[in-house]
Amino acid sequence: MTDDALTARRAHYAGFFGDLPRTDYGVVVGNCQAESVRIVLDSDDLTLLRVPPVYEMDAAEAARLHEVLAGASVLIAQPVKDDYHDLPLGTRQLAASLPASGRAVTFPVVRFSGLYPFQAVLHVPGTEEDPPIVAYHDVRTLAEAGGIPVRDALGAGAVRAEAADSIAELERREQQLDVGVSDLFAAPGFDLVRTVNHPGNPVILAIGDRVLRALGRPGAATDPGRPLLDAVHAPREDWVIDAWGLDAVPEPVWRVNSDLVDPAEIREAHLEWYRRNPDFVRGALERLRPTLERWRR
Structure with a gap:
């Protein structure tokens, strides 16, 4: 990734890479569907940080995600297998980084072929x-x-x-x-x-x-x-x-x-x-x- 691309990525995910909120916050983790779920749930009552989709994350971003979760009240996640891409991005692995009072909720990856059978x-x-x-x-x-x-x-x-x-x-x-x-x-x-x-x-x-x-x-x-x-x-x-x-x-x-x-x-x-x-x-x-x-x- 070029320096310009890296700068743009960090700006796009500024809430994830920057200082964490002092109020109640959470994250939505998964594929591209997860970001859409984040958009409809983000509110003044619950700030949901924009995070990269799991298939784009590298080791440094996976480590940062665990840091973010350590202070989060909510993890909303699509199911991801343990050690996905050889990184600790499995849903169970991520939930383990929540504080004791944190809540994890899982929702499915949506695929429906009834309108596009081929x-x-x-x-x-x-x-x-x-x-x-x-x-x-x-x-x-x-x-x-x-x-x-x-x-x-x-x-x-x-x-x-x-x-x-x-x-x-x-x-x-x-x-x-x-x-x-x-x-x-x-x-x-x-x-x-x-x-x-x-x-x-x-x-x-x-x-x-x-x-x-x-x-x-x-x-x-x-x-x-x-x-x-x-x-x-x-x-x-x-x-x-x-x-x-x-x-x-x-x-x-x-x-x-x-x-x-x-x-x-x-x-x-x-x-x-x-x-x-x-x-x-x-x-x-x-x-x-x-x-x-x-x-x-």
């Missing part, structure tokens, strides 16, 4: 970079790269089955957590998720309200008056809209930082990326094998 977020050991333009894999394009014919669209039954599987996985992960969200997706709509892992404001606000209840604190989450996690919107395909009977207009393009991007452009860029990363393709297709068998042409 969209996947995949990580294969040995391939650290993301594909270009959007960091989402279209299973149809990935299957094409592996020479596997799959359908271009799914029927209503298959769409609903994908949603049911997605909700069941959320329910499974929620069993060990303090806050759940799976019930929010019983009646899917595009206001709930912009991509498989970018929930909309209604979901973020519901998480915030439930976190406050779990903490035994009064009040409610506050809508910031702007869309959260708004940088990337996936296309809304007509067959998905039909499957759910939604009153929505199909959107055939991606929206990436307010730019409209043709899926064909992403498809070609990803196919080239797959050609340069054959190990990723093999590993990803192996992981997706049961899904691909269901969706074969």
